């Protein structure tokens with residue numbers, strides 16, 4: 001198998017997505033100690049130009065569990081501060097022997113500037129464009145719950161306009177025949193993502209996915225306090241009680257407790273928020289394996 005950059009969900013066929021989900025599941029039971037062949041020789045670097053806790057440190061965890069040698073790039077002490085471009089920075093890593101890069105950057109589709117790079121890149125988030133590793137962990141969480149995607153009703157609520165998670169999840173879920181609705185303040189409606197009535201959709205949804213307000217991308221609702229936001233657009237206890245019995249809560253996090261979700265609901269029975277984080281580590285191990293061109297584990301029924 002060839003090495004492959006994983007930049008957007010469009011880089012993966014449906015079959016490849018299912019292979020990654022199966023590999024992630026295998027990492028949680030039968031292959032938990034599995035390491036890449038000759039992993040000790042593989043050098044990887046994590047270049048985060050935006051803050052991150054989950055994505056960054058779950059990639060580090062995945063890399064170390066797979067036996068890779070891993071380093072974290074520090075932009076503030078690098079030659080970026082002397083005006084070096086993103087392309088030239090990434091080219092340095094390629095030139096000095098790194099074989100895999102994980103990059104998060106605030107610019108939408110920053111990777112279009114990196115077409116001359118010949119080592120695989122995993123996109124850890126680009127502006128409001130794409131977040132493929134978050135999307136794959138969301139898919140895994142939904143699959144674990146329902147066993148399929150076909151006909152599952154997913155309601156994505158909040159700052160849709162600035163959300164790369166909404167963009168990647170919509171694209172992938174619709175490919176697998178899930179039904180996706182959006183809701184939130186009218187100001188945050190995004191072209192191609194029409195908003196529906198929140199209170200009606202709460203009772204329709206099998207998955208209620210809440211989004212953080214992305215203040216760092218200019219999202220503001222100056223007229224609303226946190227309490228007002230929660231009561232108008234967030235998951236309150238009253239709305240929670242109207243969710244279907246089997247419905248689950250998801251959130252890519254970080255969570256603003258008491259804004260998009262009542263703080264008592266973050267670890268409620270229906271919440272899968274911390275399960276999503278654990279799944280993130282499993283999915284990122286599978287993505288690294290895929291990016292480095294290692295064949296999928298043999299799936300049940302395919303031997």
Ligand code: CP
Pocket residue numbers: 051052053054055056125134252253254
């Ligand atoms: N969900 C997510 O991308 O979280 P971090 O910004 O902490 O990585």
